[in-house]
Amino acid sequence: MPQESSHRVVVIVDTGSNPFELGCATEVFGLHRPELGGHLYDFRLCAPDPRTPMRDGFFTLTGVADLAIADTADTLIVPNRPDVDTPRHPAVLDAVRRAHTRGARLVGFCSGAFTLAEAGVLDGRRATAHWQWADTFRSRFPAVRLEPDVLFVDDGDILTSAGSAAALDLGLHLVRRDHGAQIASAVSRRLVFAAHRDGGQRQFVERPVPRLRDESxxxxxxxxxxxxxxxxxxxxxxxxxxxxxxxxxxxxxxxxxxxxxxxxxxxxxxxxxxxxxxxxxxxxxxxxxxxxxxxxxxxxxxxxxxxxxxxxxxxxxxxxxxxxxxxx
CATH class of the missing domain: 1.10.10.60 (Homeodomain-like)
Structure with a gap:
């Protein structure tokens, strides 16, 4: 079993961030797992402001570290939000650029690809985002090699995932990369989620729901x-x-x-x-x-x-x- 990890995963939360993806990151990277020997990662949250209203004002996040902790991340998960037209917080973009310069691994869930692209770290790189924003993304960031039909893209030190549920796919992919298939399978069992869906798998767009129970x-x-x-x-x-x-x-x-x-x-x-x-x-x-x-x-x-x-x-x-x- 793995020992307590010193690999630090930091999630930046910004105004309008999606609670679901934050929950995915916390569930995959942040929980204590005694059956696996403890914490797989040193997990932290941070934000540019002391009070951060989440998506649609559902709740306000307080009591997390300031952005300085982002400079200590081995893996930095950037903010995502459904409002892709409003520019990201300048301090957040600066934190992303600093992390990239010093060689940290960058992760964008769903619309997090917009944050990475705004920071200028995706030019000439492969990435994905939710299919509904593909045209908008291409028009704003033509230098990025967008792959809109896949669940996630692993481009080495920068990884991006598509819609909300694909955050779990990418999170488990990172656990698999860092700790191996057996640990990733154990985490997926705790999540009651598929252990491995390949990143190249197509996003689920307008799929009909099966009508018959016995078709499972x-x-x-x-x-x-x-x-x-x-x-x-x-x-x-x-x-x-x-x-x-x-x-x-x-x-x-x-x-x-x-x-x-x-x-x-x-x-x-x-x-x-x-x-x-x-x-x-x-x-x-x-x-x-x-x-x-x-x-x-x-x-x-x-x-x-x-x-x-x-x-x-x-x-x-x-x-x-x-x-x-x-x-x-």
Whole structure:
């Protein structure tokens, strides 16, 4: 289990900020987690003013630190608000620029991309924002490479997410980057939230709500997760669900925003990461136990999904001082 972390996550709250995204940041980064050894992060809130009215004046935030603490952040989460036309607080933009200059990681949830762009740190960089503001964002910040259809964008030291719920996806992605798949899965279980939705997944725009209760994919997904080491195909899943492959595709798109094959691949890579974190060093064994087949396929898919090869992932997230087992 991880020790208490010294990595400081600071959230700047400004006038009109959304309470939901603030809650997401607090839930993912700020809570004490005794089952995981304590706090995963040193979490702080700050604001440019002593009293900060939140979105639509629902409540006023008081009693948090001033902006000086933003200069101590390893990860700085910038303000977001539904009013994207009013310029951000100049002191907030200065704090964002200073953080970027000294190499802190910057995070924008939802309309937080506007704050980052106003600060001038997104020029020439990839980013996303809620789909409803895509045209406005492009017209105001043409130098930013906006990707409006995805859940979140990880551009290294600057990360942005789309709509409100995507803040949880990006938050869990950061936990996964910092602490590995097993810890991220534990946090997601506490949240009762999907452990991993790939950042490239499309935003949910005008999706119909399924009408029939028995169309839920939950039982099928749970069954598939228990059988990842077997030969699972789209046809296998469709047969298990007693529907046609075409119907299964429609249900996956409607309920998860992805395809059955993409979901299976993501689950298998997640399991592979967990096995590496637990100390398994034989990549051929990992490939068999996750249903990925071969070590070559494991390497290719892990690199595509996580940005790391299995060896690089083991060096970063595996148990300390584990030597590779002899090849069989």
């Amino acid at each position: 994919l939950a039982p099928l997904l749970a069954w598939a997760q228990r059988h990842l080491d077997t030969t699972l195909t789209v046809a296998t899943l469709a047969d298990r669900a007693a529907v046609s492959p075409a119907t299964l595709h429609r249900r996956f798109q409607a309920q998860l925003g992805t395809t059955p094959l993409a979901w299976l691949t993501g689950e298998r890579v997640t399991l592979a990461c967990r096995l590496i974190e637990l100390g398994e060093t034989r990549f051929d064994v990992i490939a068999r136990r996750t249903g990925l087949g071969t070590a070559a396929n494991l390497r290719a898919l892990m690199r595509r999904q996580t940005g790391l090869t299995p060896s690089a992932y083991r060096r970063r997230f595996g148990p300390a001082q584990v030597s590779p087992a002899p090849a069989r």
